[in-house]
Amino acid sequence: MSAPQLVVHRDKELMAQAAAARLITKVVDAQSSRGSASVVLTGGRNGNGVLAALAAAPARDAVDWGRIDLWWGDERYLPEGHPERNVTQARAALLDAVPLDPKRVHAMPASDGPYGTDVEAAAEAYAAELARAAGPENHGAVPSFDVLMLGVGPDTHVASLFPELPAVRESERSVVGVHGAPKPPPTRVTLTLPAIRAAREVWLLAAGEDKAQAAAMALSGAGEVQAPAAGAYGRSRTLWLLDAAAASALPRSLYPPASP
Ligand SMILES: O=C(O)[C@H](O)[C@@H](O)[C@H](O)[C@H](O)COP(=O)(O)O
Numbered sequence: 001m002s003a004p005q006l007v008v009h010r011d012k013e014l015m016a017q018a019a020a021a022r023l024i025t026k027v028v029d030a031q032s033s034r035g036s037a038s039v040v041l042t043g044g045r046n047g048n049g050v051l052a053a054l055a056a057a058p059a060r061d062a063v064d065w066g067r068i069d070l071w072w073g074d075e076r077y078l079p080e081g082h083p084e085r086n087v088t089q090a091r092a093a094l095l096d097a098v099p100l101d102p103k104r105v106h107a108m109p110a111s112d113g114p115y116g117t118d119v120e121a122a123a124e125a126y127a128a129e130l131a132r133a134a135g136p137e138n139h140g141a142v143p144s145f146d147v148l149m150l151g152v153g154p155d156t157h158v159a160s161l162f163p164e165l166p167a168v169r170e171s172e173r174s175v176v177g178v179h180g181a182p183k184p185p186p187t188r189v190t191l192t193l194p195a196i197r198a199a200r201e202v203w204l205l206a207a208g209e210d211k212a213q214a215a216a217m218a219l220s221g222a223g224e225v226q227a228p229a230a231g232a233y234g235r236s237r238t239l240w241l242l243d244a245a246a247a248s249a250l251p252r253s254l255y256p257p258a259s260p
Contacts, residue, residue, distance in 0.1 A: 001197075004204075004219060004238045006255045008247040012049065012207035015243045019205065020053035023147060026201070027063050030146040037146045038069040038133075040191070042159065043076065043086030044151030046205040051093035065098045069133065069143070073150055074159035074190040075108035077119050077177075084185065085110065106133075108189045119177035123189050127175040130195070140198055142174050142191075148199035148234065152206040152246075153183060156214045156227040160190035167192065168228045193224060193231045202234035206242050212249035215242060219254055 009015040023039070030037035041047060054060055070090075078085050087107040095105065106129060109115055109122035130142045138144045150158040160178045161168040167176050167190055174195035178188040196202060206215050217227050219240065224231025232238070247255065 001233050002236055002238045004233070004240050006219075006240045006242065006247070006250075008242050008244060008255055010244055012046065012243045013053075015205070015207055015241055016046065016049035016053040017057070019050045019149075019203065019241050020057050021059070022203075023050065023054060023149075024057060024059050024062055026147050027068060031064050031067055036067040036069065038071065038143050040071045040073050040145050040148035040199065041086070041090055042073045042149045042151045042205070043089065044153075044205075046151045046207050047086075047149055048089050048093045049207075050149065050205065051090055051095075055094045055097050060098065063098075066101045066104075068100065069104045069106065070095070070100070071106045071130070071145065072108050073148065073196070074188055076185050077111045077122065077187040077189055078185060079112040080110040082110075106130075111187075119179070119187050119189060123173075123175045123177045126189060127173060130174055138198070140194075142195045142198045144235070145199040147201045147203060148196060149203045149205060150196070150229070150232055152204050152211055152214055152218070152229045154210045154214050155182065156218050156222070156229045157183070158204065158229045158232050159196070160188035161193065161228040161231075163226050163228060168225055168231070170194070193228070196232050197235070199234045201237040201239065202232050203239045203241055204229060204232060206240065206246040208243065209245045209248070211242075211246040215240065215246050216249040216251070219250060
């Protein structure tokens with residue numbers, strides 16, 4: 001477990017641009033040292049903001065897009081191509097604009113796919129896909145993702161792990177179905193905390209006033225069942241990328257004050 005490090009940016013645009021720059025560097029480094037990179041994407045405005053900033057970054061061409069595996073932390077269980085699916089939004093923000101290898105774009109199943117309304121079967125299928133990609137050196141049923149990004153919800157949810165719902169307590173499976181999520185749509189597929197913790201680096205993104213209490217709670221010792229974001233950490237690094245508004249309720253002891 002790595003203790004959280006905080007980086008506070010002036011506003012959400014700068015936060016997205018800085019995260020995109022950071023992601024380019026990480027991916028290029030992973031490709032140089034291991035031949036390929038694996039990145040887990042998140043849904044939500046901030047995750048999509050990072051992808052849009054990456055699409056606009058001149059340095060995006062430094063990435064070898066054919067040698068990157070893309071996975072998702074969660075998916076809204078909706079039909080293929082639905083505008084509210086996380087993968088649809090990621091495609092619009094970045095993926096359609098770069099030369100990815102389609103075999104390495106691991107979208108979560110859709111509700112009109114082979115599993116139909118059986119979200120548990122969809123979750124099992126995604127767990128099996130992750131297991132196939134995990135090498136012996138990965139020590140588990142999921143690959144050692146280079147970077148796993150998570151948007152933080154105002155209730156401290158990450159991926160589709162909502163406070164007190166069964167998915168956040170899952171300790172065995174890497175992927176589960178979610179019913180009755182408080183954020184629409186209610187049916188979702190999500191990585192579990194053990195799968196998230198297999199990542200080398202976990203980056204939590206929080207911007208806006210409505211995230212201030214969530215960030216303060218998750219970073220002040222709350223339990224992961226009440227505050228799922230508190231249970232999201234990487235093996236070598238846990239990075240909270242915040243804008244000033246989301247950082248506004250944090251105890252000053254957690255990060256140095258901005259220069260006057
Ligand atoms: O399916 C989703 O909606 C998500 O993956 C979810 O976990 C999201 O990342 C947070 O709710 C933060 O979303 P915002 O960045 O839009 O606040």
